[in-house]
Amino acid sequence: MSEQAPSPPHAGADTAPHGLLPALHALMEQLDHIPDDAIAALAKSHNVSRADVEGVIGFYHDFRRAPRAGRLLRICRAESCQAMGSEALAAHAERCAAALHESAAGAPAVTIEAVYCLGNCACSPAAEIDGRVLGRVSALRLEQLIAGQGR
Amino acid sequence: MSPRIFVPGDSGAVSVGADEVAMAIAAQCSQRGLAPAPIRNGSRGLYWLEPLVEVERDGVRVAYGPVGVDDVPGLLDAIAEGADHPLCLGPTAEMPYLAAQTRVTFERVGVIDPLSMDDYRAHGGLRGLEAALVKTSVEIVDTVEASGLRGRGGAGFPTGIKWRTVAGTQGPQKYIVCNADEGDSGTFSDRMLMEGDPYTLLEGMAIAGLAVGADHGFIYLRSEYPHAWRTLTAAIERAEQAGLLGHDLLGSGKRFRVELIKGAGSYVCGEETSLLESIEGKRGLVRAKPPLPAVEGLFGLPTVVNNVITLASVPAVLADGAEAYASKGVGRSRGTLAFQLAGNCARPGLVEVPFGLTLRELLYDFGGGTASGRPIRAVQAGGPLGAYLPEAQFDLVLDYESFAAGGGTIGHGGLVVFDDAVDMAAMARYAMAFCAEESCGKCTPCRIGSVRGVELLDRMIANRDGDGSANNDTLLRDLCRTMVDGSLCAMGGMTPFPVLSALNHYPEDFGLAAREPEEIR
Numbered sequence: 001m002s003e004q005a006p007s008p009p010h011a012g013a014d015t016a017p018h019g020l021l022p023a024l025h026a027l028m029e030q031l032d033h034i035p036d037d038a039i040a041a042l043a044k045s046h047n048v049s050r051a052d053v054e055g056v057i058g059f060y061h062d063f064r065r066a067p068r069a070g071r072l073l074r075i076c077r078a079e080s081c082q083a084m085g086s087e088a089l090a091a092h093a094e095r096c097a098a099a100l101h102e103s104a105a106g107a108p109a110v111t112i113e114a115v116y117c118l119g120n121c122a123c124s125p126a127a128e129i130d131g132r133v134l135g136r137v138s139a140l141r142l143e144q145l146i147a148g149q150g151r
Numbered sequence: 152m153s154p155r156i157f158v159p160g161d162s163g164a165v166s167v168g169a170d171e172v173a174m175a176i177a178a179q180c181s182q183r184g185l186a187p188a189p190i191r192n193g194s195r196g197l198y199w200l201e202p203l204v205e206v207e208r209d210g211v212r213v214a215y216g217p218v219g220v221d222d223v224p225g226l227l228d229a230i231a232e233g234a235d236h237p238l239c240l241g242p243t244a245e246m247p248y249l250a251a252q253t254r255v256t257f258e259r260v261g262v263i264d265p266l267s268m269d270d271y272r273a274h275g276g277l278r279g280l281e282a283a284l285v286k287t288s289v290e291i292v293d294t295v296e297a298s299g300l301r302g303r304g305g306a307g308f309p310t311g312i313k314w315r316t317v318a319g320t321q322g323p324q325k326y327i328v329c330n331a332d333e334g335d336s337g338t339f340s341d342r343m344l345m346e347g348d349p350y351t352l353l354e355g356m357a358i359a360g361l362a363v364g365a366d367h368g369f370i371y372l373r374s375e376y377p378h379a380w381r382t383l384t385a386a387i388e389r390a391e392q393a394g395l396l397g398h399d400l401l402g403s404g405k406r407f408r409v410e411l412i413k414g415a416g417s418y419v420c421g422e423e424t425s426l427l428e429s430i431e432g433k434r435g436l437v438r439a440k441p442p443l444p445a446v447e448g449l450f451g452l453p454t455v456v457n458n459v460i461t462l463a464s465v466p467a468v469l470a471d472g473a474e475a476y477a478s479k480g481v482g483r484s485r486g487t488l489a490f491q492l493a494g495n496c497a498r499p500g501l502v503e504v505p506f507g508l509t510l511r512e513l514l515y516d517f518g519g520g521t522a523s524g525r526p527i528r529a530v531q532a533g534g535p536l537g538a539y540l541p542e543a544q545f546d547l548v549l550d551y552e553s554f555a556a557g558g559g560t561i562g563h564g565g566l567v568v569f570d571d572a573v574d575m576a577a578m579a580r581y582a583m584a585f586c587a588e589e590s591c592g593k594c595t596p597c598r599i600g601s602v603r604g605v606e607l608l609d610r611m612i613a614n615r616d617g618d619g620s621a622n623n624d625t626l627l628r629d630l631c632r633t634m635v636d637g638s639l640c641a642m643g644g645m646t647p648f649p650v651l652s653a654l655n656h657y658p659e660d661f662g663l664a665a666r667e668p669e670e671i672r
Contacts, residue, residue, distance in 0.1 A: 008324045009450035010367060010410070017448075020432035023373075025413055046432070059434040059591075061416030062374050077532055079334030080567045082581070083494035106671070116418060116585065117334055118340040118375050120163050121493035121567070122198035122500050131377060135166035 019048045020056055024063050033067045070109025074128040075147060077114040077138075080121035088123055090114070093142045100146060110146050153185040154230065157205040157212070159261065160191030161346050162378035163339065168219065169202040175223040176204070190537075192434040195261035195499030197248055205243055206230055214240040216527040221565040225589045248498065248517060251477065256464045257340075257503045260347035262561055266385055268393045271350045277395065279466030283358045289355035291314025292318055295465060297473035304330055304421075304458030305562040305641075306483075307551045310465075313455060316445040326363035328430070328449060328456045329355050330380070331372040331423040332414050334532025337565030341459035345372075345379040348463075349386035353395055353409060355462035358469055359455055360407040361400075368407065369449070371426050373414040403653075418589040421661065422640045423456040424495055425591055436593045436639045458563070460489060479505035484550035492518045494531075494567035511545040513566065529578075529657070533562025535585055536645035536665045538652035539575065556651065560645070572659065574614065575657035579650045580608040586646040590641020597643025600634045604650065615646040615662030624663060627654065 013019035020090075023042060027034050035055055043050040057063040076089045091110070097110050120126035123135025129145055152368055158163075159171040177188045182523050189204075195214075197203060203216035204226070214225060215238040222238060228238035233491075254260075263270040273279070281289050296311025306410045312563045315327060329352065333341040345352060356368045372380055387409050391397040398406045412422050412430050424438035432549045448454025464486065468476045477485045484506035490513055497519035514520070514527060521527055529539045540547070547557040556560050569578075583604035590597045607630065611623045631647035638644040658665050 006323075008367065009326075009452065010326070015602045018430060018432035021413070021415060021429065025415070031311075048432075054523075055434050056432070059417065060414075063415060075289065076336075078585075079535060079578070079581070080337045080493040080565075083567055083569045083573070108295075115375065116589075117338075119333060119338055119339045120166050121337050121344075121491065121565070122196075122496075123166055123201070124494060124499075125164050129653075133166040133378075134163055135163060 013045065015045060017046050017048050018054075020048065021060075024057065028063060031067070032144075033064045036065075059146065068111050070111055071130050072111050072113065073127045073142075074113045074115040074118075075142075076116070076118050076120070076128075078121075078125045080117075080127040084124040086125040089137065089139060089142060092139050093146060096143050121150040126136070153180075155207040156189040157167045157188040157192045157207070159194045160202075160265070161194035161261075161343060161526065162376075163198055163343070164194050164201040164203070165203050165378070167217070170200045171220050172204065172218050172223060172326055175220045176227070179223055179227050179637070181228070183231070190264050192263065193260045193265050194343055195243065196257070196343060197246070197498070198500045199498050200240065203240075209432065210235055212243045212444055214243040214246060215407060215499055216240060217514075231363065236461055240301050248500070248502075251517070252503050253487050253505055254457070254503050255349075255467050255476070256351070256460060257344065257489055258467070260344055263348065264394065265347050265382060266389060268350070268389060268395075271348075275470065276350055276466075277354065277401070279469035279573075280357055280395065281470065282469045283361050284401060284405065288318055288362055288364060290386065291358065291469070294473045295362065295468060295644060297394050298468040299390060299473075299475040299480070299483070300461065300468060300476065301551065303460035303464070303486070303563065305335075305559070305560070309323055310457065313457070314359065315443055315566060316363050316443070317365075317453045317455050321340060322448050322453040324367070324450075324452050325363055325461075326449045326452060326454040327359045327363070327368035328364050328423075328427065328454055329356055329368065329370040329462055330421065330423060330426055330458050331370050332375075332426060333376075333423045333563070334373060334418040335536075335563055335565050336549060337492070337531065337567035338491050338534060338563045340489040340491050340564065344377055344459055345376070345464050346382050349382050349392060350395060351463045351466055352383075352459055353386060353390050355411060356464035357407040358465050359398060359404060359457065359462060360427075362394045363453070363455055365455065366406045366408065368409045369407060369412050369430055371412045371414060371420070371430055373556055374411065374416055375423075378568075380411070380413065417591075418585075419466075419640075419642050422642060425640070426456065427454065434591070436591050439639060453525065458564075481505075481507035481548070481550050482552055484552070488549070488561070488581075490549070490564045492566055492568070493519040493572045495521045495523055495527075496568040497524075506550040507547050509546050510540065510549060510566075513549070514545065514568065518566075521568060521570045523570065527568055528571040528573055529569045529575060529653075531567040531569070531578075531649060532565070533560035534565050535582060536560070536641055536648060537562050537565075537616050538648045539578065539656060541653070541656040543656075560648065575653040575660040576612050579653040579661075580605060582653075583608060586642060590642060594639040596634045596637035596638070597646070600630055600638075600643060601646060604630055604634075604646075608650075611661050615660075617662070624654070624661070
């Protein structure tokens with residue numbers, strides 16, 4: 001037994017397995033995806049297998065293996081927003097984005113995704129554009145966002 | 152002296168334009184030679200009136216809302232002249248929605264500048280920690296147990312008993328874990344508190360640490376809450392400077408550190424054992440219980456896992472005593488609960504009241520019925536895993552036991568209102584589809600059952616105008632029983648509640664004849 005007290009299990013997040021999530025978040029913030037060549041390096045630095053790293057990336061919705069084009073529009077599809085018409089709103093947004101894509105080559109791309117609750121349920125329907133939360137979203141507002149107008 | 156102006160910095164208020172209003176007010180104030188810039192408080196929780204601007208004069212805050220950017224010049228004219236303004240709602244504290252509430256946990260939310268330690272102290276902050284520091288660990292646990300406080304995350308387990316287990320378990324290290332993975336649709340009280348009064352949560356965690364002998368805490372915050380992340384990050388830093396956290400709590404020599412961990416978009420990580428796996432850097436697979444986290448929790452060590460609102464209620468319990476808290480509420484549900492009105496609701500927002508109101512009082516007296524003006528057809532109580540309740544059950548009393556006896560779950564206090572345009576078969580299908588999407592995959596009833604549930608409901612919906620749905624009805628009930636009885640956690644174990652309640656209360660939406668009440672079970 002060493003004289004020195006052992007460090008507690010939560011210490012050393014940079015190199016311990018539990019530092020993996022923060023490391024993946026950091027990569028997402030820098031590159032917006034987790035590139036192939038990062039997997040082995042993450043496995044080595046956090047003392048886990050490459051399969052472990054892939055497993056963690058695959059489990060969580062936030063981590064992506066490929067970069068995404070253009071802006072990200074997330075429309076909340078959970079119950080509270082459904083009660084305020086988010087299903088129709090999302091369908092409308094998809095149609096708008098498709099029409100824009102066909103009509104104007106080179107128009108700024110928008111990726112539309114579903115999200116399940118932004119915690120803005122008292123201002124349903126809610127959406128989020130590039131990380132900014134929007135409340136009481138109308139069809140017109142979404143059209144403008146998809147067309148790259150307004151905020 | 153120019154009046155103090157408050158514009159909420161809460162992300163809900165910001166989502167409907169509060170930042171733009173604050174900037175317009177700041178610009179107008181500087182043009183008019185008025186100082187200072189508006190204070191960014193939390194939200195009062197009256198979201199249909201956001202952005203809700205408050206103006207303080209002679210110690211009285213008067214509310215205006217909802218304020219748009221175009222309203223700002225006229226509003227400031229009216230304030231300068233002491234004249235009336237059409238958006239004026241009168242003194243904030245006298246607004247019926249607020250006056251009818253009993254704010255305990257949310258006492259300071261919307262009132263103070265969330266990151267001002269001076270404001271926090273001036274409004275009663277730190278009294279709980281001061282009281283805890285002169286008590287023994289056993290006395291703190293006794294106080295929390297006597298208050299009757301139960302877990303506000305959804306399960307309603309008595310907090311004092313959980314703490315006693317951790318306090319009595321030996322370990323080289325213990326942890327306090329705050330579950331801030333508020334993923335249920337219709338709930339936003341954790342977010343409001345973390346954005347509007349973060350020090351209360353940190354104080355509650357420090358008290359929990361003193362009670363069980365833990366010197367390290369984690370807040371597991373969902374990634375969908377970037378605003379709360381920024382607030383908490385700043386709050387932890389300032390709390391360490393002020394001695395609310397750190398190696399010398401308020402000069403006592405006791406230690407408590409808090410680390411903030413970001414989730415990654417997984418709903419099931421709100422389940423406590425899955426959350427612990429996630430903090431450990433793994434896939435969020437649910438653990439079998441026992442062992443309980445209180446005995447073998449984070450890194451296999453004794454761990455308190457509590458929800459944000461549970462921990463944030465603790466300072467008030469210590470500051471004002473167990474009796475003051477326990478004197479509110481009914482039956483075995485003591486104290487207050489912060490209900491959240493959402494969905495198709497005319498006056499959505501946060502309503503903190505003692506247990507014992509009926510659903511009807513919340514939906515109509517506070518909520519004002521639907522936003523669409525149509526009749527309320529269904530209310531989902533307690534998040535995506537909670538039952539849908541029809542009008543016939545609106546007189547259920549909101550305490551844990553009565554509500555459960557009536558087939559409902561209070562859960563985290565979220566109430567999502569639907570008008571008569573809702574298709575309940577589609578909502579039942581959604582419940583199964585959500586479970587299929589978010590299941591951690593460890594147990595078969597949840598992983599496979601939810602997929603089979605979607606398929607069954609698809610067939611029922613396709614055939615609901617014909618006569619072929621009866622068999623599927625039986626199959627669906629059988630599948631639900633398997634999921635309830637066989638799942639490892641609430642994800643698979645409670646997904647059948649919204650499904651079965653939709654089937655039982657709204658059979659016509661499935662193309663089925665109404666059933667006699669005794670057939671339902």
